[in-house]
Amino acid sequence: MILWILIISTALLFLSFMLMKNSWLRTLLSAIFLIILLSAIALIQNNDANHVGMKKVTTESTQVIYSASPSPQLKLLLHQDIGTAGKHNVVIYKTSEKGKATHTKADYDIHNKVVSTSDNVAQMKVRRTEWVYKSDFYSTLFANQNNHLLVSQTNTFSLPKGWYNLTTKQAKELGKQAKAMQNPSAAQKAAMGQAIQAQVAAAMQKNPSMSKADQQQLVKQITAKYQQQAMAKLINQIQAKY
CATH class of the missing domain: 1.10.287 (Helix Hairpins)
Incomplete structure (x- = not known):
């Protein structure tokens, strides 16, 4: 909607300025259309930079996770660093016992942490904060752009006793040495x-x-x-x- 306002106000400003005779009406209409044009530009910039018409919403969810190891006796949560600083990583796990391994999204606004728990099952708690529109009016005005834009997300992995948190490099080395243990x-x-x-x-x-x-x-x-x-x-x- 805001883009249509921008396009129409630009067209009307051009038409009023170029086609109308020099008069107070031409000046008034040109001023009105110019104000609308500049207001539309300002709203677009503020929506992009300052999230005007939006608010922060935080949601939480929890799910049971399963070992990334192919061995049912070995309970592993794996992680791999992103970049060279080691401040961010992706965590590898399974969402079902017989399913394929999956991993958290690689994003600098997503943070993973691992804690111990006395529970019998491993869980992942997701706390996600997003920008969402305050009302349908703002959503329509800005064509729903940037809705649910991520602010930050924290994934907390709670591991029971008997689980191990390894890097992918450590897991690879474990696989090699575990084969030797079988003989x-x-x-x-x-x-x-x-x-x-x-x-x-x-x-x-x-x-x-x-x-x-x-x-x-x-x-x-x-x-x-x-x-x-x-x-x-x-x-x-x-x-x-x-």
Whole structure:
């Protein structure tokens, strides 16, 4: 609408100035059309620079997120820096357990932070502030331009115990070393076997009537615990190195 006002007032100013005879009416109309023209230009500039007719609106939303790792046992949130200063980054995660990994938008007005939580699920809380028009009048006047223009956005990732926040470089190194862990040496297998047998024996002393099925389940639990501890140790080493 404002563009039409600008075009029409320009045309009328030209016509009144060029085609009308020199008189008080010509002067009056030229002045009116000139004022309308300049007002339209000023409104356009102020809408672009100072967001005239607009107000800031903040919204919040929360969603459950899933590990970016292809392994269901390894809970990873990944991030990659933007630029060389390291002040901004994109975060990589999944919105569904079996879906493809996605990432936050790369924008200097979008900030990501990671916190720990006592909850059982990982979540992303989005706090977004935008410029929106105060009324339909202003929206129509400026043809809805710059509506929902981003002011700032903060994505807060809340990670439960057992999750790790790694860079993409650290994750790549973890993948390489994790493959080596899948083929332990004979000495490593023997040491783990002895440790597992010792814990099973201790559990049998406390509960001599433990069935074979319970013993097998216990072995699985102890083995998984050792694997988790080994993975945590490996991740700490990689984080310290890179």
